[in-house]
Structure formats: C-alpha cells, structure tokens
Amino acid sequence: MNPFASTAALDMQGQFPTQDTHMYSVILPTYNERKNLPIIIWLLAKTFTDHQLAWEIIVVDDASPDGTQEVARQLANSYGEDKIILKPRSGKLGLGTAYIHGLNYVRGDFVIIMDADFSHHPKFIPQFIQQQKAHNFDIVTGTRYRSSASPALTSAQPGGVHGWDLRRKLVSRGANFLAATVLSPGISDLTGSFRLYKRSVLQHIISVTQSKGYVFQMEMMVRAKALGYSVGEVPITFVDRLFGESKLGADEVVSYAKGVWSLFVSV
Numbered sequence: 001m002n003p004f005a006s007t008a009a010l011d012m013q014g015q016f017p018t019q020d021t022h023m024y025s026v027i028l029p030t031y032n033e034r035k036n037l038p039i040i041i042w043l044l045a046k047t048f049t050d051h052q053l054a055w056e057i058i059v060v061d062d063a064s065p066d067g068t069q070e071v072a073r074q075l076a077n078s079y080g081e082d083k084i085i086l087k088p089r090s091g092k093l094g095l096g097t098a099y100i101h102g103l104n105y106v107r108g109d110f111v112i113i114m115d116a117d118f119s120h121h122p123k124f125i126p127q128f129i130q131q132q133k134a135h136n137f138d139i140v141t142g143t144r145y146r147s148s149a150s151p152a153l154t155s156a157q158p159g160g161v162h163g164w165d166l167r168r169k170l171v172s173r174g175a176n177f178l179a180a181t182v183l184s185p186g187i188s189d190l191t192g193s194f195r196l197y198k199r200s201v202l203q204h205i206i207s208v209t210q211s212k213g214y215v216f217q218m219e220m221m222v223r224a225k226a227l228g229y230s231v232g233e234v235p236i237t238f239v240d241r242l243f244g245e246s247k248l249g250a251d252e253v254v255s256y257a258k259g260v261w262s263l264f265v266s267v
C-alpha cells in the first residue's frame with residue numbers, strides 16, 4: 001500500500017482532511033447544451049462547495065443555435081462572473097480548439113476537462129483529485145475500460161459505458177484498440193475526455209498537439225506519455241446524453257485513423 005495514499009483519502013464527510021488551497025478550473029465546451037448546462041453547473045458547484053474547493057468554470061460555447069449562450073449568461077449572473085466565465089466563439093470550431101481557447105482564460109492550478117451533457121458526472125472529480133494528491137500525478141484520466149483505479153483507489157467503482165448502441169461501442173473499443181496496439185501508451189482509455197491536468201502540463205501538451213477533432217484526446221495522452229508525464233486512472237461510468245445529439249460523425253472516425261498513423265510515424 002502506498003504510504004501517501006491514506007493522507008489524501010476523503011474523510012467520513014467526503015472532504016479532504018487538510019484544506020486544499022488549490023484552485024480548480026473546469027473547461028466546459030458546449031454546442032447546443034441549453035437543457036444540460038444549468039444542471040451540470042449546479043452539480044459542479046455543489047461538488048466543489050461540498051469539498052471546500054476553490055473553483056471556476058470556463059464555458060466555451062461555439063455560437064450554439066439553441067441559445068446555450070443566453071443560458072450561460074444567466075448562470076454567470078446567478079453564480080457570479082468570477083465563477084462562470086463565458087468565453088464564446090463565433091462558430092462551431094471543434095472540440096480540440098475549444099479546449100485551447102478555454103485554457104487561455106484559466107486561473108486555476110489544475111484544469112478539469114469534461115463534457116457538458118452528463119456523460120461525465122461531477123461526482124468523480126473528488127476521486128480524480130484524491131488520486132492526483134496521493135501520487136502527485138501530472139494527469140488523472142477517467143477510464144471506462146478499467147475496473148479498478150491505477151494505482152488502486154479504495155473508493156473507485158468499476159468503469160463502463162451506458163446507453164450507447166453496439167455501433168458506437170464498437171467504434172470506441174476499436175479506436176482504443178487501434179491506438180493501444182499501434183502506439184502502446186499504456187493507458188486504458190485513450191479517447192475519453194474526462195481528465196484532470198496540472199495547468200502547466202496541459203499548456204505544454206496542448207502546445208505540441210496537432211489534431212483538432214475527436215482524435216485530439218488520444219493524441220494528448222500519447223504525447224503526455226512520450227514527454228514523460230505521469231498519468232493515473234480512475235474508473236468512470238460514461239452515460240450517454242439524454243438531451244441533444246452527439247457530434248461524432250463518420251468523418252471523425254476517418255480523421256482518428258489518420259491521427260493514429262501520423263503519431264505512429266512521428267512520436
């Protein structure tokens with residue numbers, strides 16, 4: 001058992017035993033998330049407040065036609081403009097560049113990237129933080145494809161995916177299998193995007209990452225390992241969205257395969 005692990009364990013009230021003075025910044029990319037945004041922000045605010053953590057959320061909305069930005073503005077009014085920071089862009093420019101854009105405004109020591117559609121539940125964030133503290137990891141990534149945390153974490157549940165059809169499950173498994181086989185980064189979920197980074201580490205990896213679409217997540221992990229950064233894993237359950245639609249299309253599958261190939265020849 002790791003001697004440091006117990007020092008970062010959550011106590012009976014689910015709080016960290018010593019005051020955590022770090023600030024946690026969430027980058028939340030949104031495209032047509034009007035219905036999801038108020039609830040995900042409420043859950044995030046509650047999670048951070050319950051654990052006595054300093055936080056901010058940077059919403060990167062790409063001119064969603066459903067009025068997401070107006071909802072985000074109202075949320076900034078009620079939670080405070082220092083807590084909900086709206087950094088919109090003028091059109092749909094993709095998930096990868098949304099993170100790059102959001103990172104320019106981050107003030108926290110740690111950055112959490114996640115989806116706004118409840119596929120990534122905020123309840124896992126304290127486990128990410130616990131894992132980061134216990135081993136001083138540069139990155140902690142959520143994994144759907146591992147049943148225990150790496151290294152072990154007592155509170156972790158098995159990972160998994162709920163609500164996806166067979167096609168989407170096969171695409172995800174296939175994408176991970178392809179990258180794991182060709183690139184061997186030693187991480188069980190390369191395509192997931194629920195992660196916690198030290199801010200400087202995220203800045204460094206993002207500056208050398210070339211892809212911009214869904215393949216971005218995989219490239220980030222492969223580059224992180226190639227640069228020698230330490231990565232811990234926490235099992236998460238990924239639940240498909242209830243409101244709205246996924247933006248993953250066939251073109252993303254093709255650009256993913258191209259991304260694996262270009263990393264294979266360059267990293």
Ligand SMILES: Nc1nc2c(ncn2[C@@H]2O[C@H](COP(=O)(O)OP(=O)(O)O[C@H]3O[C@H](CO)[C@@H](O)[C@H](O)[C@@H]3O)[C@@H](O)[C@H]2O)c(=O)[nH]1
Binds near residue numbers: 060095191246
């Ligand atoms: N700003 C912005 N946000 C976007 C864009 N495209 C998607 N988003 C936002 O990014 C998040 C994920 O988008 P989804 O369309 O819900 O993705 P998904 O198909 O559920 O894919 C998820 O799983 C993949 C792995 O299987 C991940 O690779 C992917 O990042 C995401 O987590 C959501 O909050 C969505 O609003 C965009 O072009 N711009």
Ligand SMILES: [Mg+2]
Binds near residue numbers: 115117246
């Ligand atoms: Mg989704």
